[in-house]
Amino acid sequence: NAGVTQTPKFRILKIGQSMTLQCAQDMNHNYMYWYRQDPGMGLKLIYYSVGAGITDKGEVPNGYNVSRSTTEDFPLRLELAAPSQTSVYFCASSPLGATNEKLFFGSGTQLSVL
């Protein structure tokens, strides 16, 4: 059971480039999330999804887009990379239900925009 898988682990982008961070979970979880972790700033929610076909903005959605065409996959797209998007990105998932709010995290993607 792989859990939450994120790729790539590291990436360096030039300003203005675009890329997609991949996230997949094999636990049949309904909820999926993208967080960014900046030093001293904790985790901030970028986008989340409560199920296939449904996405919503979190605290810091600007500069990002997501899609959720299947339960398993929740890719995060950066269209025009900016230095302010240098961060560590974590994907997470959780099952639907009031007693199962534990988040399962991927191992993170370290992104540098130069």
Added chain:
Amino acid sequence: AQSVSQHNHHVILSEAASLELGCNYSYGGTVNLFWYVQYPGQHLQLLLKYFSGDPLVKGIKGFEAEFIKSKFSFNLRKPSVQWSDTAEYFCAVWNTNAGKSTFGDGTTLTVKP
């Protein structure tokens, strides 16, 4: 808006010292509370959680946390820290109605051998 405050940004302790990390949240509705830990070079993992019942919850590696509803607090404690506890610790609050978590800014714990 829901927020989570972790008062200590960086804590430095010697081995065997006692630890308490503060966490306060600002949401009056039903919440579930979590502490996550991130060891150097590793990803986030759950340390302990509170849903209901006994407000004193015990987690892995000798950690515990106490939910005090009147103070909107969920402080993390450990009686005697070890060098291997060096990590970053995040408090999180799950908003049951919104279906999403809010994290604190994290506390970096450094334990000197």
